Amino acid sequence: MTETTNDPISTTNLDRHGSAELPWSRPRDLLAGDTPTSDLTFFVATARPDGRPHTAGVGAIWVQDALYFQSGPGTRKSRNLAANPACSVSVRLRGIDLVLEGEAGRVTDPSTLERVVAVFREGGWPASVTGDALTAPFNAPSAGPPPWYLYRLALHTAIGVACAEPYGATRWDFTR
Template structure:
Protein backbone atom coordinates (compact mmCIF):
# COMPACT_ATOMS: atom_id res chain seq x y z
CA UNK A 1 0.00 0.00 0.00
CA UNK A 2 1.32 3.41 -0.86
CA UNK A 3 1.40 6.51 1.20
CA UNK A 4 -1.63 8.78 1.12
CA UNK A 5 -1.83 11.06 -1.91
CA UNK A 6 -3.80 13.62 0.09
CA UNK A 7 -4.53 14.47 3.69
CA UNK A 8 -7.53 16.46 4.87
CA UNK A 9 -7.72 17.85 8.37
CA UNK A 10 -11.25 17.24 9.71
CA UNK A 11 -10.62 18.64 13.19
CA UNK A 12 -12.88 21.49 14.32
CA UNK A 13 -10.91 22.44 17.44
CA UNK A 14 -7.59 23.58 16.04
CA UNK A 15 -5.66 20.33 16.20
CA UNK A 16 -3.20 19.61 13.42
CA UNK A 17 -3.81 16.92 10.82
CA UNK A 18 -2.73 13.49 11.99
CA UNK A 19 -0.01 11.65 10.08
CA UNK A 20 -0.99 8.35 8.43
CA UNK A 21 1.94 6.79 10.27
CA UNK A 22 0.00 7.06 13.52
CA UNK A 23 -2.70 4.43 12.79
CA UNK A 24 -0.41 2.49 10.47
CA UNK A 25 2.23 2.03 13.18
CA UNK A 26 -0.41 0.80 15.64
CA UNK A 27 -1.74 -1.67 13.05
CA UNK A 28 1.81 -2.94 12.49
CA UNK A 29 2.51 -3.27 16.21
CA UNK A 30 -0.84 -4.63 17.38
CA UNK A 31 -2.00 -7.10 14.73
CA UNK A 32 -2.30 -9.95 15.32
CA UNK A 33 -1.05 -9.95 18.92
CA UNK A 34 -3.54 -7.53 20.51
CA UNK A 35 -7.20 -8.49 20.78
CA UNK A 36 -8.70 -6.02 18.28
CA UNK A 37 -12.23 -6.25 16.93
CA UNK A 38 -12.59 -5.28 13.29
CA UNK A 39 -16.02 -4.80 11.71
CA UNK A 40 -16.58 -5.00 7.96
CA UNK A 41 -19.56 -3.19 6.48
CA UNK A 42 -20.86 -4.39 3.11
CA UNK A 43 -24.02 -3.88 1.07
CA UNK A 44 -26.51 -6.60 0.26
CA UNK A 45 -27.53 -6.92 -3.41
CA UNK A 46 -30.72 -4.97 -2.62
CA UNK A 47 -28.63 -2.16 -1.09
CA UNK A 48 -29.36 -2.85 2.59
CA UNK A 49 -26.28 -2.58 4.82
CA UNK A 50 -24.64 -5.48 6.61
CA UNK A 51 -21.93 -5.34 9.28
CA UNK A 52 -20.05 -8.20 10.91
CA UNK A 53 -16.92 -8.81 12.92
CA UNK A 54 -13.92 -10.26 11.10
CA UNK A 55 -10.51 -11.54 12.05
CA UNK A 56 -8.23 -9.00 10.41
CA UNK A 57 -4.47 -8.49 10.34
CA UNK A 58 -2.12 -5.90 8.89
CA UNK A 59 0.57 -7.63 6.82
CA UNK A 60 3.19 -5.86 4.70
CA UNK A 61 1.12 -2.64 4.61
CA UNK A 62 -2.12 -4.36 3.60
CA UNK A 63 -5.19 -5.31 5.65
CA UNK A 64 -6.36 -8.90 5.21
CA UNK A 65 -9.36 -10.63 6.75
CA UNK A 66 -11.01 -14.03 6.58
CA UNK A 67 -14.59 -15.07 5.97
CA UNK A 68 -16.36 -18.26 5.02
CA UNK A 69 -17.72 -18.37 1.46
CA UNK A 70 -21.31 -18.88 2.63
CA UNK A 71 -21.44 -15.91 5.00
CA UNK A 72 -23.49 -12.83 4.18
CA UNK A 73 -20.37 -10.63 4.03
CA UNK A 74 -18.62 -12.96 1.55
CA UNK A 75 -21.72 -13.21 -0.61
CA UNK A 76 -22.05 -9.41 -0.55
CA UNK A 77 -18.39 -8.90 -1.49
CA UNK A 78 -18.73 -11.34 -4.40
CA UNK A 79 -21.33 -8.99 -5.91
CA UNK A 80 -19.93 -5.65 -4.71
CA UNK A 81 -16.38 -5.47 -3.31
CA UNK A 82 -16.89 -1.96 -1.86
CA UNK A 83 -16.72 -2.01 1.92
CA UNK A 84 -15.53 -0.24 5.02
CA UNK A 85 -13.68 -1.73 7.97
CA UNK A 86 -13.76 -0.10 11.40
CA UNK A 87 -11.53 -0.69 14.40
CA UNK A 88 -10.69 1.04 17.69
CA UNK A 89 -6.91 1.14 17.97
CA UNK A 90 -4.74 2.38 20.82
CA UNK A 91 -5.29 6.14 20.75
CA UNK A 92 -7.23 6.34 17.48
CA UNK A 93 -10.51 5.14 16.02
CA UNK A 94 -10.06 4.17 12.38
CA UNK A 95 -12.38 3.55 9.43
CA UNK A 96 -10.80 2.10 6.28
CA UNK A 97 -12.73 2.33 3.00
CA UNK A 98 -11.96 0.46 -0.18
CA UNK A 99 -12.56 -2.77 -2.04
CA UNK A 100 -12.06 -6.23 -0.60
CA UNK A 101 -11.31 -8.99 -3.04
CA UNK A 102 -10.49 -12.59 -2.39
CA UNK A 103 -6.85 -13.53 -2.81
CA UNK A 104 -5.76 -17.05 -3.71
CA UNK A 105 -2.05 -16.45 -4.32
CA UNK A 106 -0.20 -19.28 -2.54
CA UNK A 107 2.65 -17.05 -1.27
CA UNK A 108 0.21 -14.48 0.13
CA UNK A 109 -1.92 -17.16 1.78
CA UNK A 110 1.18 -18.69 3.40
CA UNK A 111 2.35 -15.27 4.64
CA UNK A 112 -1.08 -14.40 6.06
CA UNK A 113 -1.43 -17.82 7.73
CA UNK A 114 2.01 -17.45 9.32
CA UNK A 115 1.07 -14.06 10.79
CA UNK A 116 -2.20 -15.46 12.14
CA UNK A 117 -0.20 -18.30 13.76
CA UNK A 118 2.13 -15.75 15.39
CA UNK A 119 -0.99 -14.24 16.98
CA UNK A 120 -2.16 -17.60 18.32
CA UNK A 121 -4.66 -18.74 15.68
CA UNK A 122 -3.33 -22.03 14.19
CA UNK A 123 -4.28 -21.27 10.56
CA UNK A 124 -2.91 -23.35 7.70
CA UNK A 125 -3.33 -23.10 3.95
CA UNK A 126 -5.59 -25.69 2.39
CA UNK A 127 -5.92 -25.40 -1.39
CA UNK A 128 -6.81 -21.72 -1.97
CA UNK A 129 -8.11 -20.84 1.53
CA UNK A 130 -7.27 -21.11 5.23
CA UNK A 131 -8.37 -23.71 7.72
CA UNK A 132 -7.86 -24.20 11.46
CA UNK A 133 -9.39 -26.26 14.27
CA UNK A 134 -11.62 -23.29 15.18
CA UNK A 135 -12.61 -19.74 14.28
CA UNK A 136 -15.16 -17.15 15.31
CA UNK A 137 -18.76 -18.21 14.71
CA UNK A 138 -19.24 -15.20 12.40
CA UNK A 139 -16.59 -16.63 10.03
CA UNK A 140 -18.78 -19.58 9.06
CA UNK A 141 -17.38 -23.10 8.62
CA UNK A 142 -13.91 -23.81 7.22
CA UNK A 143 -12.31 -23.32 4.81
CA UNK A 144 -12.12 -19.53 5.05
CA UNK A 145 -11.40 -17.24 2.15
CA UNK A 146 -8.77 -14.54 2.57
CA UNK A 147 -9.70 -11.03 1.46
CA UNK A 148 -7.29 -8.22 0.68
CA UNK A 149 -8.48 -4.64 1.19
CA UNK A 150 -7.41 -2.19 -1.51
CA UNK A 151 -7.51 1.00 0.50
CA UNK A 152 -9.12 4.07 -1.10
CA UNK A 153 -9.44 6.29 1.98
CA UNK A 154 -9.29 6.22 5.75
CA UNK A 155 -10.59 8.43 8.53
CA UNK A 156 -8.92 8.56 11.92
CA UNK A 157 -10.23 10.25 15.06
CA UNK A 158 -7.66 10.45 17.84
CA UNK A 159 -8.82 9.36 21.28
CA UNK A 160 -5.55 10.33 22.95
CA UNK A 161 -3.08 13.20 22.66
CA UNK A 162 -2.35 14.63 20.24
CA UNK A 163 -6.04 14.84 19.33
CA UNK A 164 -7.37 15.47 15.88
CA UNK A 165 -9.39 14.01 13.03
CA UNK A 166 -8.02 13.36 9.56
CA UNK A 167 -9.02 11.80 6.23
CA UNK A 168 -6.31 10.20 4.12
CA UNK A 169 -6.88 9.42 0.45
CA UNK A 170 -4.82 6.78 -1.35
CA UNK A 171 -4.06 6.17 -5.02
CA UNK A 172 -6.42 3.72 -6.67
Protein backbone atom coordinates in the same frame (compact mmCIF):
# COMPACT_ATOMS: atom_id res chain seq x y z
CA MET B 1 -7.93 -2.71 -7.41
CA THR B 2 -5.70 0.06 -6.15
CA GLU B 3 -2.60 -1.00 -4.26
CA THR B 4 -1.98 0.23 -0.74
CA THR B 5 1.01 2.52 -0.41
CA ASN B 6 3.06 3.67 2.56
CA ASP B 7 1.94 7.25 2.16
CA PRO B 8 -1.39 8.82 1.20
CA ILE B 9 -1.52 11.00 -1.89
CA SER B 10 -3.58 13.61 -0.06
CA THR B 11 -4.50 14.45 3.51
CA THR B 12 -7.48 16.46 4.76
CA ASN B 13 -7.71 17.89 8.27
CA LEU B 14 -11.24 17.15 9.54
CA ASP B 15 -10.69 18.58 13.02
CA ARG B 16 -12.92 21.55 13.90
CA HIS B 17 -11.15 22.42 17.14
CA GLY B 18 -7.78 23.56 15.81
CA SER B 19 -5.80 20.34 16.08
CA ALA B 20 -3.20 19.63 13.40
CA GLU B 21 -3.54 16.91 10.79
CA LEU B 22 -2.64 13.48 12.06
CA PRO B 23 0.17 11.65 10.27
CA TRP B 24 -0.80 8.41 8.51
CA SER B 25 2.14 6.78 10.29
CA ARG B 26 0.19 6.91 13.57
CA PRO B 27 -2.57 4.41 12.69
CA ARG B 28 -0.35 2.52 10.21
CA ASP B 29 2.29 1.84 12.85
CA LEU B 30 -0.36 0.77 15.36
CA LEU B 31 -1.86 -1.63 12.82
CA ALA B 32 1.56 -3.05 12.04
CA GLY B 33 2.59 -3.36 15.67
CA ASP B 34 -0.66 -4.43 17.30
CA THR B 35 -1.98 -6.99 14.82
CA PRO B 36 -2.19 -9.86 15.29
CA THR B 37 -1.12 -10.02 18.95
CA SER B 38 -3.43 -7.39 20.50
CA ASP B 39 -7.08 -8.06 21.18
CA LEU B 40 -8.49 -5.84 18.42
CA THR B 41 -12.01 -6.16 17.08
CA PHE B 42 -12.45 -5.33 13.40
CA PHE B 43 -15.83 -4.81 11.77
CA VAL B 44 -16.39 -5.03 8.01
CA ALA B 45 -19.35 -3.22 6.47
CA THR B 46 -20.69 -4.43 3.13
CA ALA B 47 -23.83 -3.82 1.10
CA ARG B 48 -26.46 -6.46 0.42
CA PRO B 49 -27.65 -6.83 -3.18
CA ASP B 50 -30.70 -4.68 -2.33
CA GLY B 51 -28.43 -1.93 -0.93
CA ARG B 52 -29.11 -2.52 2.77
CA PRO B 53 -25.98 -2.42 4.93
CA HIS B 54 -24.46 -5.40 6.68
CA THR B 55 -21.75 -5.21 9.35
CA ALA B 56 -19.95 -8.13 10.97
CA GLY B 57 -16.87 -8.77 13.05
CA VAL B 58 -13.91 -10.34 11.27
CA GLY B 59 -10.49 -11.66 12.10
CA ALA B 60 -8.09 -9.17 10.52
CA ILE B 61 -4.37 -8.41 10.43
CA TRP B 62 -2.07 -5.84 8.86
CA VAL B 63 0.71 -7.45 6.80
CA GLN B 64 3.20 -5.54 4.65
CA ASP B 65 1.09 -2.36 4.46
CA ALA B 66 -2.22 -4.08 3.70
CA LEU B 67 -5.22 -5.22 5.73
CA TYR B 68 -6.28 -8.84 5.33
CA PHE B 69 -9.40 -10.43 6.80
CA GLN B 70 -11.06 -13.81 6.58
CA SER B 71 -14.64 -14.95 6.12
CA GLY B 72 -16.53 -18.14 5.35
CA PRO B 73 -17.71 -18.45 1.75
CA GLY B 74 -21.35 -18.89 2.77
CA THR B 75 -21.48 -15.86 5.08
CA ARG B 76 -23.50 -12.78 4.22
CA LYS B 77 -20.34 -10.63 4.04
CA SER B 78 -18.63 -12.99 1.57
CA ARG B 79 -21.74 -13.18 -0.59
CA ASN B 80 -22.00 -9.38 -0.49
CA LEU B 81 -18.33 -8.95 -1.45
CA ALA B 82 -18.75 -11.35 -4.37
CA ALA B 83 -21.47 -9.05 -5.75
CA ASN B 84 -19.90 -5.73 -4.72
CA PRO B 85 -16.33 -5.55 -3.39
CA ALA B 86 -16.74 -2.03 -1.94
CA CYS B 87 -16.56 -2.13 1.85
CA SER B 88 -15.25 -0.43 4.94
CA VAL B 89 -13.43 -1.87 7.94
CA SER B 90 -13.41 -0.15 11.32
CA VAL B 91 -11.29 -0.71 14.40
CA ARG B 92 -10.45 1.08 17.64
CA LEU B 93 -6.69 1.27 18.01
CA ARG B 94 -4.75 2.61 20.99
CA GLY B 95 -5.65 6.28 20.97
CA ILE B 96 -7.32 6.45 17.57
CA ASP B 97 -10.53 5.20 15.99
CA LEU B 98 -9.98 4.20 12.37
CA VAL B 99 -12.18 3.50 9.35
CA LEU B 100 -10.57 2.02 6.24
CA GLU B 101 -12.51 2.21 2.96
CA GLY B 102 -11.79 0.39 -0.26
CA GLU B 103 -12.46 -2.79 -2.18
CA ALA B 104 -11.93 -6.28 -0.84
CA GLY B 105 -10.57 -8.89 -3.19
CA ARG B 106 -10.22 -12.55 -2.50
CA VAL B 107 -6.62 -13.75 -2.14
CA THR B 108 -5.80 -17.08 -3.78
CA ASP B 109 -2.07 -16.66 -4.47
CA PRO B 110 -0.29 -19.45 -2.53
CA SER B 111 2.69 -17.34 -1.43
CA THR B 112 0.45 -14.53 -0.11
CA LEU B 113 -1.80 -17.02 1.66
CA GLU B 114 1.22 -18.64 3.35
CA ARG B 115 2.71 -15.25 4.34
CA VAL B 116 -0.56 -14.03 5.90
CA VAL B 117 -1.29 -17.35 7.62
CA ALA B 118 2.14 -17.19 9.23
CA VAL B 119 1.20 -13.85 10.80
CA PHE B 120 -2.17 -15.22 11.97
CA ARG B 121 -0.25 -18.08 13.65
CA GLU B 122 2.06 -15.57 15.39
CA GLY B 123 -1.08 -14.13 16.95
CA GLY B 124 -2.28 -17.51 18.22
CA TRP B 125 -4.75 -18.60 15.53
CA PRO B 126 -3.37 -21.95 14.27
CA ALA B 127 -4.47 -21.46 10.67
CA SER B 128 -3.07 -23.26 7.65
CA VAL B 129 -3.53 -23.05 3.90
CA THR B 130 -5.62 -25.70 2.20
CA GLY B 131 -5.95 -25.17 -1.54
CA ASP B 132 -6.85 -21.51 -2.04
CA ALA B 133 -8.37 -20.92 1.41
CA LEU B 134 -7.65 -21.15 5.14
CA THR B 135 -8.46 -23.84 7.67
CA ALA B 136 -7.94 -24.09 11.42
CA PRO B 137 -9.19 -26.17 14.34
CA PHE B 138 -11.47 -23.26 15.33
CA ASN B 139 -12.89 -19.95 14.18
CA ALA B 140 -15.73 -17.66 15.17
CA PRO B 141 -19.03 -19.58 15.21
CA SER B 142 -20.48 -17.13 12.69
CA ALA B 143 -17.71 -17.92 10.16
CA GLY B 144 -19.27 -21.26 9.26
CA PRO B 145 -17.29 -24.41 8.58
CA PRO B 146 -13.85 -24.35 6.95
CA PRO B 147 -12.39 -23.54 4.54
CA TRP B 148 -12.44 -19.75 4.93
CA TYR B 149 -11.63 -17.17 2.29
CA LEU B 150 -8.89 -14.59 2.75
CA TYR B 151 -9.54 -11.04 1.52
CA ARG B 152 -7.18 -8.11 1.00
CA LEU B 153 -8.52 -4.58 1.33
CA ALA B 154 -7.30 -2.33 -1.50
CA LEU B 155 -7.26 0.88 0.49
CA HIS B 156 -8.81 3.98 -1.08
CA THR B 157 -9.45 6.18 1.98
CA ALA B 158 -8.88 6.09 5.74
CA ILE B 159 -10.39 8.33 8.41
CA GLY B 160 -8.89 8.58 11.87
CA VAL B 161 -10.27 10.31 14.95
CA ALA B 162 -7.79 10.54 17.80
CA CYS B 163 -9.19 9.84 21.26
CA ALA B 164 -5.82 10.48 22.95
CA GLU B 165 -3.21 13.20 22.58
CA PRO B 166 -2.35 14.51 20.15
CA TYR B 167 -6.02 14.88 19.25
CA GLY B 168 -7.35 15.47 15.79
CA ALA B 169 -9.33 14.02 12.92
CA THR B 170 -7.88 13.34 9.50
CA ARG B 171 -8.81 11.80 6.17
CA TRP B 172 -6.09 10.13 4.11
CA ASP B 173 -6.69 9.39 0.41
CA PHE B 174 -4.66 6.66 -1.32
CA THR B 175 -6.39 6.30 -4.68
CA ARG B 176 -4.10 7.04 -7.61
